[in-house]
Amino acid sequence: MNIFVVGGAGFIGSEIAKQCKDRGFSVSVMDLKPSKIDGVDSIIKDTTNPDVPNLDLSNYDVLIMLAAVTNQVEFQKNAIKSFSTNVIGLLNILEAARKSKIKKVAFASSSAVYGNTSEIENEDMPIYPDKANMYSTSKIMGEHLFNNYVKNGFFEGVAMRYFNTYGVGENDKGDYKSIVSIFLEEIKKKNTATVYGDGEQKRDMIHVKDTARISVELALNHSGTFNVGTGNATSWNTILDILESNGLRFERKYIKNPINDYQKFTQADTEKLSGQGLKANITIEDGVKELIDYYNITQQ
Ligand SMILES: NC(=O)c1ccc[n+]([C@@H]2O[C@H](COP(=O)([O-])OP(=O)(O)OC[C@H]3O[C@@H](n4cnc5c(N)ncnc54)[C@H](O)[C@@H]3O)[C@@H](O)[C@H]2O)c1
Numbered sequence: 001m002n003i004f005v006v007g008g009a010g011f012i013g014s015e016i017a018k019q020c021k022d023r024g025f026s027v028s029v030m031d032l033k034p035s036k037i038d039g040v041d042s043i044i045k046d047t048t049n050p051d052v053p054n055l056d057l058s059n060y061d062v063l064i065m066l067a068a069v070t071n072q073v074e075f076q077k078n079a080i081k082s083f084s085t086n087v088i089g090l091l092n093i094l095e096a097a098r099k100s101k102i103k104k105v106a107f108a109s110s111s112a113v114y115g116n117t118s119e120i121e122n123e124d125m126p127i128y129p130d131k132a133n134m135y136s137t138s139k140i141m142g143e144h145l146f147n148n149y150v151k152n153g154f155f156e157g158v159a160m161r162y163f164n165t166y167g168v169g170e171n172d173k174g175d176y177k178s179i180v181s182i183f184l185e186e187i188k189k190k191n192t193a194t195v196y197g198d199g200e201q202k203r204d205m206i207h208v209k210d211t212a213r214i215s216v217e218l219a220l221n222h223s224g225t226f227n228v229g230t231g232n233a234t235s236w237n238t239i240l241d242i243l244e245s246n247g248l249r250f251e252r253k254y255i256k257n258p259i260n261d262y263q264k265f266t267q268a269d270t271e272k273l274s275g276q277g278l279k280a281n282i283t284i285e286d287g288v289k290e291l292i293d294y295y296n297i298t299q300q
Pocket residue numbers: 006007008009010011012013030031032033045046047048065066067068069070085089108109110111112161162163164165166173
């Protein structure tokens with residue numbers, strides 16, 4: 001099995017490339033930076049390059065598309081470049097897949113397509129929310145584009161709506177890493193944890209090894225649109241409680257939330273995923289503990 005992972009040198013993509021390699025598949029990664037995974041073939045290329053639609057990918061059985069600008073802040077800083085990456089970059093890759101007659105394409109969408117909602121997010125909910133931000137809008141556009149290629153029969157497809165993914169490897173994401181790493185870095189530096197609001201904001205936090213394993217299964221064996229989450233929502237206060245129960249000591253600093261239109265809640269409805277025999281296995285307690293060990297925080 002030959003797998004082509006676009007954006008495969010990033011946080012989730014690297015874990016996908018590693019798991020594919022471990023399963024004995026031949027893996028090529030296309031990204032702006034080289035893959036750090038041993039035995040993976042690296043192609044350094046920008047998806048927005050006009051020659052991308054003509055890439056010969058006919059040797060590959062499955063393409064997994066993850067390359068994207070992954071956060072709203074970058075969209076606000078540079079909307080043209082960000083939309084161009086998430087929409088034109090995607091279009092270029094879909095064209096390359098179509099021309100190369102790739103059988104199966106998996107697209108990394110996001111829970112962001114549901115917009116700022118307080119409901120448990122189900123795949124059948126409409127994805128034209130009034131309150132979509134620019135990043136969400138780019139993923140909604142991406143899904144429409146992707147589904148159109150699938151509907152036209154150019155390839156089989158699976159859209160994967162990732163919820164908040166965390167775990168070792170995300171520190172490369174700078175300011176855009178998960179709240180667990182943000183708290184741990186602050187505790188390591190200053191013995192404080194700054195919390196926006198009352199700390200009762202909740203997210204469906206899924207460990208990167210689960211996100212990657214489920215993605216590979218979906219890419220190989222399933223079609224349609226799937227939430228990729230745990231089905232549980234964890235509050236910032238619960239994460240801080242877990243850090244404390246692992247022996248870390250720090251001051252919680254609750255401050256007024258500086259972000260407008262802040263997402264208070266995400267929780268995946270995982271019935272469709274579990275109907276295919278797929279579910280996240282790593283508990284938030286175990287996942288956070290692994291990150292604590294990784295950050296190797298020593299306190300007097
Ligand atoms: N991490 C999460 O919690 C989360 C949640 C929902 C959706 N997603 C989606 O999952 C995918 C992967 O996210 P991630 O967290 O691994 O982010 P990441 O930033 O670590 O990975 C994205 C990768 O895409 C590459 N890339 C960006 N623009 C490119 C371009 N023009 N050409 C080639 N490569 C390019 C980057 O270099 C990076 O390696 C993204 O599509 C993201 O929107 C992630």
